[in-house]
Amino acid sequence: MKPAAERLLDAAETLFADYGYNGVSVRQIVERARVNLGAVPYHFGTKENLFKQALYRRAVPLRIERETLIRQLNQNGKSPSLEDVLWALLEPALRTSHENDSFRKLLGRASMDPAPEVRKLMTEIYNPDFLFVPKELRKACAHLPNEVFYWRLNCFYGVMLFVLADTGKIQTIAGKNFDTSSTEKALEHIIPFLAAGFRAPV
Amino acid sequence: MKPAAERLLDAAETLFADYGYNGVSVRQIVERARVNLGAVPYHFGTKENLFKQALYRRAVPLRIERETLIRQLNQNGKSPSLEDVLWALLEPALRTSHENDSFRKLLGRASMDPAPEVRKLMTEIYNPDFLFVPKELRKACAHLPNEVFYWRLNCFYGVMLFVLADTGKIQTIAGKNFDTSSTEKALEHIIPFLAAGFRAPV
DNA sequence: GCGCTTATTATACGCTTGTATGAATCGTGC
DNA sequence: GCACGATTCATACAAGCGTATAATAAGCGC
Numbered sequence: 192m193k194p195a196a197e198r199l200l201d202a203a204e205t206l207f208a209d210y211g212y213n214g215v216s217v218r219q220i221v222e223r224a225r226v227n228l229g230a231v232p233y234h235f236g237t238k239e240n241l242f243k244q245a246l247y248r249r250a251v252p253l254r255i256e257r258e259t260l261i262r263q264l265n266q267n268g269k270s271p272s273l274e275d276v277l278w279a280l281l282e283p284a285l286r287t288s289h290e291n292d293s294f295r296k297l298l299g300r301a302s303m304d305p306a307p308e309v310r311k312l313m314t315e316i317y318n319p320d321f322l323f324v325p326k327e328l329r330k331a332c333a334h335l336p337n338e339v340f341y342w343r344l345n346c347f348y349g350v351m352l353f354v355l356a357d358t359g360k361i362q363t364i365a366g367k368n369f370d371t372s373s374t375e376k377a378l379e380h381i382i383p384f385l386a387a388g389f390r391a392p393v
Numbered sequence: 394m395k396p397a398a399e400r401l402l403d404a405a406e407t408l409f410a411d412y413g414y415n416g417v418s419v420r421q422i423v424e425r426a427r428v429n430l431g432a433v434p435y436h437f438g439t440k441e442n443l444f445k446q447a448l449y450r451r452a453v454p455l456r457i458e459r460e461t462l463i464r465q466l467n468q469n470g471k472s473p474s475l476e477d478v479l480w481a482l483l484e485p486a487l488r489t490s491h492e493n494d495s496f497r498k499l500l501g502r503a504s505m506d507p508a509p510e511v512r513k514l515m516t517e518i519y520n521p522d523f524l525f526v527p528k529e530l531r532k533a534c535a536h537l538p539n540e541v542f543y544w545r546l547n548c549f550y551g552v553m554l555f556v557l558a559d560t561g562k563i564q565t566i567a568g569k570n571f572d573t574s575s576t577e578k579a580l581e582h583i584i585p586f587l588a589a590g591f592r593a594p595v
Numbered sequence: 596g597c598g599c600t601t602a603t604t605a606t607a608c609g610c611t612t613g614t615a616t617g618a619a620t621c622g623t624g625c
Numbered sequence: 626g627c628a629c630g631a632t633t634c635a636t637a638c639a640a641g642c643g644t645a646t647a648a649t650a651a652g653c654g655c
Binding site: 387 | 560562563591
């Protein structure tokens with residue numbers, strides 16, 4: 192059996208993803224993890240820190256992988272295409288997430304969670320991305336005026352987060368046989384959409 | 394001074410928009426509304442119903458307005474352009490919302506709130522849209538295969554909700570002088586992006 | 596197999612939560 | 626100006642919350 196701290200992280204990941212930070216109590220987490228209530232103060236101190244660790248456990252490696260991918264793309268000599276950049280930005284998140292449904296949702300939903308504790312953590316962990324992601328996209332869209340670029344970047348984030356969060360809205364409309372579980376298929380559809388959007392005439 | 398029930402709805406709208414359903418207590422709402430605690434059970438019964446009424450108060454008129462706009466578009470004889478349909482679908486939500494920041498956020502964020510109570514209400518109120526919105530967009534994108542269309546519809550919802558929710562992410566990146574408060578400007582940038590995405594070659 | 600660190604347990608504390616209720620107050624038709 | 630329905634009020638309740646802690650158990654180098 193996994194150690195208690197790890198089982199707590201697993202349970203926290205799933206529950207926070209499904210019900211949000213304020214929708215889950217510490218007692219619900221320990222019950223799912225089959226762990227004593229005192230284990231939370233012992234291993235993590237506070238609920239907020241448990242949430243933070245559950246997020247960091249996967250988000251930090253993911254961020255590093257994304258940066259590595261982009262670096263490789265740039266090392267190839269010539270400047271990468273818009274599609275390549277979009278792919279490098281989206282693929283790690285989508286793949287990690289499709290290997291692990293809970294974390295995909297957690298990442299997507301936490302990015303939109305208005306709770307101050309969550310917002311604080313998200314800007315903390317994604318401040319490096321705040322500088323990195325736009326910079327790479329900017330290079331691939333050098334011709335766009337600033338204002339236009341930022342509005343389109345806004346659209347990019349919207350699409351990315353909505354796909355990650357996986358609210359099931361599309362299934363409700365398209366029916367159960369519509370499949371969103373394949374990373375390749377998701378990228379195959381999303382990237383052309385976004386690329387066309389970024390390339391739209393001003 | 395406004396009656397207590399209305400002030401409760403106003404306070405609920407703002408607070409739920411900023412902190413989420415589970416991030417706000419009834420006591421915080423009555424304090425902001427300058428109303429006695431007992432007024433909530435008296436006028437609304439439960440917290441959940443207060444949330445529901447705060448949502449319905451503006452969401453129902455908005456939905457009706459959207460449907461009217463689309464109907465007018467179709468009455469003009471020839472079938473409307475993709476841009477026209479996108480405009481009719483987005484404009485009421487964005488305008489209502491820019492006249493009332495709280496409700497914009499509330500609508501966008503509630504759409505992504507994972508709390509079961511919220512999900513229940515959102516599908517309840519937006520079931521008519523679930524049939525309506527896609528049908529209109531589908532007509533304007535008749536050439537797309539089903540699977541492609543639904544993935545692009547997914548992107549559409551992502552963009553719409555992210556713009557509504559207004560998380561401030563773009564300001565963090567683009568700086569304070571980047572303005573998202575103008576409805577016209579928002580539509581002017583979002584619609585070409587989405588239209589190009591829907592028109593991307595398969 | 597003793598000793599010491601690390602982990603787990605049961606339990607308790609003070610506080611906040613949503614909701615309920617009976618008494619006080621208000622507004623208004625007569 | 627009084628009576629009566631509609632509202633507002635202070636207060637109470639049980640349940641759940643996050644966190645703390647002292648006692649117990651387990652792991653392990655020696």
